[in-house]
Amino acid sequence: MSILSLLIPVTLVMGLVGLASFFWSLRNGQYEDLEGDAERILYDEDDRPLPSRTYKSPKEPTP
Amino acid sequence: MTLVDGDAAEQLMSPLQQGAARRSLRTARDGGAICLLSVPDIRCGGCVSKIERALNARDDVASARVNLSLKRVQITPSGSRADPALFIAALDRLGFAASAADDATATPDPTGNGLLRATAVAGFGAMNIMLLSVAVWSGALGTTRDAFHLLSAMIAVPVVLYAGQPFFSSAWSALRVRRVNMDVPITLAVLLATVLSLAELLQGGEQLFFDAAVTLLFFLLGGRYLDQMMRERASSAINGLARLAPSGAMVRRPDGALAYVELEEVKPGDRLVVSAGEYVPVDAQVSEGSTDLDRSLITGEPLPVLASPGDMIEAGTLNLTGSVEAVALRPAAESFLAQMIRMQSEAERNRGTYERIANRAARLYAPVVHLMALLTFLSWLWTTDGDWQQALFVAISVLIITCPCALGLAVPVAHVVAAGRLMRMGVLMKDGAGIERLANIDAAVFDKTGTLTTGRPxxxxxxxxxxxxxxxxxxxxxxxxxxxxxxxxxxxxxxxxxxxxxxxxxxxxxxxxxxxxxxxxxxxxxxxxxxxxxxxxxxxxxxxxxxxxxxxxxxxETLRDGVHDTFDAFSRGGLDLVILSGDSRERVMHLSHDLVLTDICAGMKPADKVSYLENMRHEGRRPLMVGDGLNDAGALAAAHVSMAPSSASDAGRTAADFVFLRKGLDAVAATHRVACRTAAVVRQNFTLAICYNCIAIPLAVAGLVTPLIAALAMSASSILVIGNSLRLSASPEKLRHGTRRRRLKKAAT
The missing domain is CATH 3.40.1110.10 (Calcium-transporting ATPase, cytoplasmic domain N)
Known part of the structure; x- marks a missing residue:
């Protein structure tokens, strides 16, 4: 049972670290635009196709 | 590039709008300038990336970031001489109407973040204490148990003191004015549970309620945070709607030059220039030129009237055709607009305070529960021949188990779910009291111009x-x-x-x-x-x-879509239907010939409308007022509950409990249906909570409640209530998503 004296403090410290990082993210404005962040990920800022892609994008006009 | 933009800004915007755009400039935390613009048409990630790409490509923008939830753009200009008018012009070219953001919404509400922090702390405490409690319940004994209890206490006491503050302060302020609200029994239960458990801990007792106290706080804070979020979202959405009038005026200086002046700084005697398409800033007398004025928001007349030299023009009327010069008669604080707002706040005061259903329940519930705890204490004292410790323990466990956790969640959770549902329907709800009142209306009063009609002949x-x-x-x-x-x-x-x-x-x-x-x-x-x-x-x-x-x-005039549906639904529901209009009787009669109405009042002045609604309320009626104009603002505030279309005047939108963004008036009937269903769900939630108490109280009075039973029973009842409320969001009606989907598609291509 003596392992408990190690494990319980570890649990508490992990919990406190989580709580502290939540406070940090809250103060940093991470929760100010939840909707926007959810939608932002759908739109790539980078318009060029990745180099590994070799097929032609359907949007390009065919000559 | 800047040169072209400068031209574009001048083409698109009048000097008045350019002047008003400067209001968007604010000082950032680091001392630099930032520009906050409200852009109500931002709908999706497509709009976000379109705007950000366009603005960030400009030379005069250091960085631009869109906030989709608040529908706002924050621009950090590069260089010191940034002109917000250029940003507005650039947004306009992308197809987004922008205006300077309101001061009220510029800073986020601190209450919301405070509640979120308290919820996080309570969640941390609840998880860790529960972890230790499960070990105790499953049979930890001797020194292990005592150590776990001590550890629980060390976590619970600071958590209760920090996370319980919202409840403690609310209960204290209620008690100070000798009232009882739901927070009084909650505070009592949480504090007593903590104190009792500490006392037990000192005596090496078995029954500690730390887990119950902290879990309770966690559940209730979660509900309260959601409630707060709902109100914040609705108010930011309403404030974000395009403002009708830029708050400023163009004044001609004695030397003939035109200058932009803030509304509050307009003095009587100033010579104002009102161009076509602008709103009249303060009450004034025309000195030069003549024009057609749209007074529909002021008086309810649908067709414009002529104003020529010598005529009075009221603040808030829209100048349609020509440019006029006018002499200001009154400062902004005494103008027609300000009078309407005063009438509105007066009507609000006279409306009296509506007592929320949760507080009414608390007023019945708290004395019953506290009396029961006292009786339990006395009877245990009597039967155990003066074992006061045992009696006190049982009495306090009665208070803990009857802590209105489910009752406290019964109302806010249902309202949050209903508000989310209404928002999807395009109806914004300002706070929960509105939806409670809307469920029990017995009459509906409509304004004509702009509410029943589209405003476009x-x-x-x-x-x-x-x-x-x-x-x-x-x-x-x-x-x-x-x-x-x-x-x-x-x-x-x-x-x-x-x-x-x-x-x-x-x-x-x-x-x-x-x-x-x-x-x-x-x-x-x-x-x-x-x-x-x-x-x-x-x-x-x-x-x-x-x-x-x-x-x-x-x-x-043309009727809005859905007028007949709404009137049919209301008259089937046995509601009285009334039209109050500032317009002439013939026009009202002509428009309403095929509607079933109880009463038609034409030629009503703003004060007449207010007194009509106040009379109704004195007769014990509960009228719903639907109106849009400045002349309706007082009536909207005087009614039992009120709705306004998003095209309403700023004052009308502020006064109304609900604002609907849809074109059709069928939103009114649909909102009423949701309100009735919400009221039914709240009643069910109360029944569930009372059923729970009927089982739990006898157990507690008999002294059979252990911490394990308390934790299980309270969590189960809360989850039951939350689950029942979630049924509200399952919609039997098909919603019209067509427009949004089309826009998304357009934005994606």
Missing amino acids: RLEPVIADVADLSAARGLAIRSSHPAAKAIAADLVAEPAAVVEQVQEVPGYGIEGRIDGRRARLGRGDWVAEIAGEPASSPTDPAFAFAGGAPIGFEVT
Whole structure:
């Protein structure tokens, strides 16, 4: 049972670290635009196709 | 690039709008300037990336970031001389109307973040204490148990002291004015549970309620945070709606130059210049020029009136056709607009405080529970021959188990779910009290202009030559008068003729030359001056070539979509239906001939509307008021509950409990249906919570409650109530998502 004296403090410290990082993210404005962040990920800022892609994008006009 | 933009800004924006754009500049935390713009048309990630890409590519922007939830753009300009008007012009070219963001919404509400922090702390405490408690329940003994109890106490005491503050302060402020709200029994239970457990801990007892106290706080804080979020979202959405009037005025200085002046700084005697398309800033008297004024938001008259030198113009009227100079008569604080707002706050005061259903429940619940705990204490004292410790323990466990966790969640969770549902339907709800009141209305009162009608008149069919009609359309498209707009829009089949030497005569109409012939479109008697014969009616619009026969146009108001559905639904539900209008009786009768109504009042002044609604309330009625104008703001505040369309005046939107963004009036009936279903769910939640108490209280009084039973029973009842409330969001009605989906598609391509 003596392992408990190690494990319980570890649990508490992990919990406190989580709580502290939540406070940090809250103060940093991470929760100010939840909707926007959810939608932002759908739109790539980078318009060029990745180099590994070799097929032609359907949007390009065919000559 | 900047040069082109400067031109664009001048083309798109009047000096007044450019002046008002400067209000968007604010000082950032680091001392630099930031520009906050409110852009209500941002709908999706597509709009976000479009705007950010366009703005970030500009030379005068260091960084631009869109907030989709608040529909706002924050721009950090590069260089010190940034002109927000250029940003607004750039957004306008992308198809987004932008305006300076309101001060009220510029800083986020600290309460929301405070609640979120308290919820996180309570969650941390609840998880860790529960972990230790499960070990105790499953049979930890001796020193292990005592150590776990000590650890629980060390976590629980700071957590309760920090996370319980919202409840403690609310309960304290209620007790100070000798009232009881739901937070009083909650505070009592949490504090007693903590104190009792500490006392037990010191005596090495077995029964500790730390887990119950902290889990309770966690559940209740979660509910309270959601409630707060709902209100914040609705108010930011309402504040984000495009403002009708820029809050400022163009003043002509003695040296003849024009300058932008903040609204509060306009003094009586200042010479104001009001251009076409602008709102009159303060009450004034026209000194030069004449124009047509749209007073529909002020008086409810749908058709414009003429203002010429010597006429009074009220703040809030829209100048349609010509530019006028006027002398300010009163400062902004005494203008018509301010009077309306005063009337509104007065009506709000007279409305009396509506007691929320949760507080009514608490007023019944708290004394019963506290009395029961006292009786338990006394009877245990009597039966155990004065074992006061045992009696006190049982009495406190009664208070803990009856802590209204489910009762505390019964109302806010249902309201949050209903608000989310309404928001998807395009209806914004300001706070939960509104939806409680809407569920028990017994009459519905409607304004006419702008509420029942669309604000855009329609042209009745005309029979005439194609040449005449196309000439009439050619003139009509040059004017911004609503009747001319209706003619231009409804004669769309005719090609517009080429018109030269166009001249608009405010109050009369528009004149020009078509193929060398003089032609007029406007008031019948004015057109008849050049026509060969009199027009069919001297006031209705007509068109004629010089010496030709005049063609009369009949322009009528159109009802909004869904007016009949709403009236049918309300009259089936046994509600009285009333129209209150500032317009003339004939026009109201003409419009409402096929509607079933209890009462029609025409020619009502703003004060008449307020007293009509106050009379209704004195008779014990509970009227719903639906209105949009500045003249309705007082009536909206005086009614039991009120709704306004998003096209309403700023004052109307502030006064109303609900704002609907949809074009059709069917939103009113749909909101009423949701309100009734919400009220039913709240009643079910109360029944569930009372059933729980019926089982739990006898157990507690008998002294059979252990911490394990308390934790299980309280969590189970809360989850039951939350689950029942979530049923509200399952919608039996099909919602119209078409427009949004199309926009998304457009934005994605």
